[in-house]
Amino acid sequence: MERPGRLLLQSELRVRNAAYDVSLSRSLLTWKRRAASPVYHPFRPSVCHSVPVSEIISVREEEEENGSRQRDDGSWKKIREREGKDCRQAFTVLYVERCQQHRWRCAEVTFTCSDETVCQHWVSSIREQLASNTSRPKHLLVYINPYGGKHQGKRIYEQKVAPLFTQAGISTSVIVTEYANHARDHLKMEAELKKFDGVVCVGGDGMFSEIIHGLIWRTQIDCGVDPNSPEEALSPCSLRIGIIPAGSTDCICFATVGTNDPVTSALHIIVGDSQPLDVCSVHHNNMFLRYSVSLLGYGFYGDVLSDSERKRWMGPARYDFSGVKMFLTHHYYEGTVSYLPARGIIGTPRDATRCRSGCVICQHNGQLNSERSEKYEMDEASDSVSIHPWLFCSPESSGEWRTIRGKFLAINAASMSCACPRSPKGLSPAAHLADGTTDLILVRKCSRFNFLRHLLRHTSKDDQFDLTFVEVHRVRRFRFMPRHCQSDSDLELDLHENSKRQIFSQICKDHPACGCAPAYSSWNCDGEILTHTAIDVRVHCQLIKLFARGIEELPVFEDLTNPCAI
Numbered sequence: 287m288e289r290p291g292r293l294l295l296q297s298e299l300r301v302r303n304a305a306y307d308v309s310l311s312r313s314l315l316t317w318k319r320r321a322a323s324p325v326y327h328p329f330r331p332s333v334c335h336s337v338p339v340s341e342i343i344s345v346r347e348e349e350e351e352n353g354s355r356q357r358d359d360g361s362w363k364k365i366r367e368r369e370g371k372d373c374r375q376a377f378t379v380l381y382v383e384r385c386q387q388h389r390w391r392c393a394e395v396t397f398t399c400s401d402e403t404v405c406q407h408w409v410s411s412i413r414e415q416l417a418s419n420t421s422r423p424k425h426l427l428v429y430i431n432p433y434g435g436k437h438q439g440k441r442i443y444e445q446k447v448a449p450l451f452t453q454a455g456i457s458t459s460v461i462v463t464e465y466a467n468h469a470r471d472h473l474k475m476e477a478e479l480k481k482f483d484g485v486v487c488v489g490g491d492g493m494f495s496e497i498i499h500g501l502i503w504r505t506q507i508d509c510g511v512d513p514n515s516p517e518e519a520l521s522p523c524s525l526r527i528g529i530i531p532a533g534s535t536d537c538i539c540f541a542t543v544g545t546n547d548p549v550t551s552a553l554h555i556i557v558g559d560s561q562p563l564d565v566c567s568v569h570h571n572n573m574f575l576r577y578s579v580s581l582l583g584y585g586f587y588g589d590v591l592s593d594s595e596r597k598r599w600m601g602p603a604r605y606d607f608s609g610v611k612m613f614l615t616h617h618y619y620e621g622t623v624s625y626l627p628a629r630g631i632i633g634t635p636r637d638a639t640r641c642r643s644g645c646v647i648c649q650h651n652g653q654l655n656s657e658r659s660e661k662y663e664m665d666e667a668s669d670s671v672s673i674h675p676w677l678f679c680s681p682e683s684s685g686e687w688r689t690i691r692g693k694f695l696a697i698n699a700a701s702m703s704c705a706c707p708r709s710p711k712g713l714s715p716a717a718h719l720a721d722g723t724t725d726l727i728l729v730r731k732c733s734r735f736n737f738l739r740h741l742l743r744h745t746s747k748d749d750q751f752d753l754t755f756v757e758v759h760r761v762r763r764f765r766f767m768p769r770h771c772q773s774d775s776d777l778e779l780d781l782h783e784n785s786k787r788q789i790f791s792q793i794c795k796d797h798p799a800c801g802c803a804p805a806y807s808s809w810n811c812d813g814e815i816l817t818h819t820a821i822d823v824r825v826h827c828q829l830i831k832l833f834a835r836g837i838e839e840l841p842v843f844e845d846l847t848n849p850c851a852i
């Protein structure tokens with residue numbers, strides 16, 4: 287919490303019939319009960335409160351009429367009897383209150399005073415402070431997917447979010463989508479973006495994906511950048527995006543806010559939070575396919591998604607159904623993964639530290655050198671990987687590409703933790719939201735029992751990477767080539783690397799003609815199925831920004847900078 291700084295206002299006001307010393311600085315609103323007993327009393331309600339001005343939602347004057355007071359919004363409130371007879375003027379401050387599990391709520395406190403001028407002075411001073419905060423949005427473009435998740439998007443927005451936006455003085459232009467990609471195409475071609483301070487999507491990860499595709503595309507066109515080229519440095523989007531969760535997984539909201547709660551998200555939008563986010567571009571043969579911010583998954587997660595799309599009628603439960611089915615099916619896939627390890631970074635995918643609000647690693651775009659990162663790079667270099675000649679073609683290959691061939695149950699790239707209610711720590715718990723890297727997780731062919739051990743560890747404290755058949759690399763770019771797409775010369779290379787006898791017995795055992803394993807899976811790209819399997823993925827550091835602040839660390843000790851604690 288910030289230090290109070292120079293006081294702008296200080297008065298004696300009343301809260302629920304008790305006298306309080308109330309003060310306002312540029313950073314804090316504080317109210318402290320007067321003449322409180324110096325003796326500590328465990329059951330006495332807290333006598334000192336302090337709210338950062340940045341977390342005040344709004345202030346409203348309570349107007350007195352016939353013994354009752356009328357609110358600015360027209361609703362009536364009987365407060366006269368509750369307050370002292372002399373207290374004729376009142377104003378109410380609405381502010382953010384933290385609840386359990388990273389949830390935010392809108393709390394309010396009503397101050398009364400005998401002098402009308404004092405009251406008005408307080409209201410105008412607080413309003414001035416709020417208006418001077420330029421990071422708060424005033425006009426928002428809202429897209430609602432009425433069919434996401436449990437089909438509650440419209441109701442959630444109208445009942446829980448719109449009233450808060452109105453209270454905070456935010457005007458909105460609302461579009462309820464009529465078909466898939468409506469929001470994307472509207473953003474690409476029609477939306478008058480200059481009129482807005484941000485875009486809000488009400489829906490799940492698929493709806494968010496539509497929004498970023500529209501916004502990133504539009505930004506590149508406006509900036510004269512070719513969005514199709516895999517080598518272009520993309521221009522960052524200036525408009526922030528807010529996510530009101532109303533989907534089935536809500537992983538992007540969960541991993542950036544810590545909860546998938548619509549009111550919490552609305553409050554992060556109102557206070558004007560900003561959280562940059564990495565975006566991966568996915569190409570096939572130099573042709574743009576899609577962007578990804580959370581999970582790119584081939585094998586298990588690709589198959590779960592393909593299977594679950596046919597069961598949309600089941601709602602969010604379709605993922606669990608298809609998850610169990612694909613676990614039992616136990617398909618594995620052959621292919622070549624090559625990657626460009628992230629160099630000169632602090633942080634590894636096996637760190638115990640987590641990307642949290644104000645993350646230092648993300649503030650430096652992941653570009654901090656440390657002994658630890660050097661050590662990790664050395665460990666990486668000693669891994670048993672080969673370097674493939676066709677991969678030395680990129681302008682980024684100042685570091686060297688590494689190649690791994692094998693049989694995989696899953697190939698996952700997590701650009702963020704992918705924390706969600708199914709796995710509160712996520713697919714890659716130490717991944718960063720905005721460090722310019724993605725964590726490439728390779729789960730090699732193993733028994734069902736071992737794969738179950740790996741999956742189960744997503745739901746416990748145990749390390750899901752601490753298994754012989756799982757490896758994880760922090761990378762800036764990677765490519766995947768399924769075996770059936772490899773050129774003849776590549777396949778010949780396989781023959782040289784292994785003894786002929788081994789290879790032929792293997793082909794006979796694994797070939798699709800034998801009916802025991804399909805040749806290829808498909809990629810799950812943030813919940814959408816990609817049309818190609820051979821892909822080239824590149825991370826674009828901090829390409830977009832959200833109305834979020836990252837997951838807040840839960841307070842452990844009393845904050846000594848809090849004026850109430852001094």
Ligand SMILES: CCCCCCCCCCCCC/C=C/[C@@H](O)[C@H](CO)NC(=O)CCCCCCCCCCCCCCC
Pocket residue numbers: 490491492534535536537580581587590591605606609610613704706708709712713738741742744745810811812813814
């Ligand atoms: C035994 C319990 C193990 C639980 C393991 C849970 C790990 C869950 C990890 C979830 C990671 C989600 C990543 C987010 C991806 C989003 O961009 C995307 C779009 O919304 N969602 C999905 O693709 C939706 C993907 C949904 C995946 C659900 C997978 C469910 C696996 C269930 C396996 C059960 C085995 C039971 C054996 C008896």
Ligand SMILES: Nc1ncnc2c1ncn2[C@@H]1O[C@H](COP(=O)(O)OP(=O)(O)OP(=O)(O)O)[C@@H](O)[C@H]1O
Pocket residue numbers: 430431432433434435436462463464465466467468488489490491492493494496532533534535536537813
């Ligand atoms: N009006 C509409 N009619 C049909 N589909 C739509 C409409 N608007 C958006 N969509 C599409 O619906 C798909 C799913 O939406 P959404 O992401 O909101 O929910 P979900 O799939 O249940 O949740 P999650 O992506 O979190 O798993 C998106 O891919 C989006 O393109």
Ligand SMILES: [Ca+2]
Pocket residue numbers: 564701702717718719720721722723724
């Ligand atoms: Ca990242």
